[in-house]
Amino acid sequence: MTAAPQNKDSAASCDEAVPSPGRLLRLPEVMARVGMKRSAIYQRMSEGRFPKSRSLGPKCAVWVEAEIDAWVADVVSS
Template sequence: MPAEAQERYLRLKHVLDRVPLSRATIYRWMDEGKFPKARKLGYATVWRESEVSKFLAALPEA
């Protein structure tokens, strides 16, 4: 399988390391459709790395 076809997933800790948001804001924005939706992978809650990267790219520069 080509590397670009393999999706990576991030746990909450790694999402928090990448985005300038708190846990509460991430979950609130998910409910409001402003942040990518989490998925269940077994017992874990995860986000697609590509969706988090796309979200970060769309943020305005500070």
């Protein structure tokens, strides 16, 4: 059985209409982006001065890339 050919134009316009989901960053990448160590990141999270991490499991914390980018932009503009 062969698949029907798809129209590239309609597929492209469909892809453009759906916003791509944000990336999830692990701690080493967050540390590299913001220039802070683990303890400073978690300290600021507890004080409400840094984006909160999300838990994907018992030993897997991630941050939303857009929230980290917004935090960096806010620090730069201050």
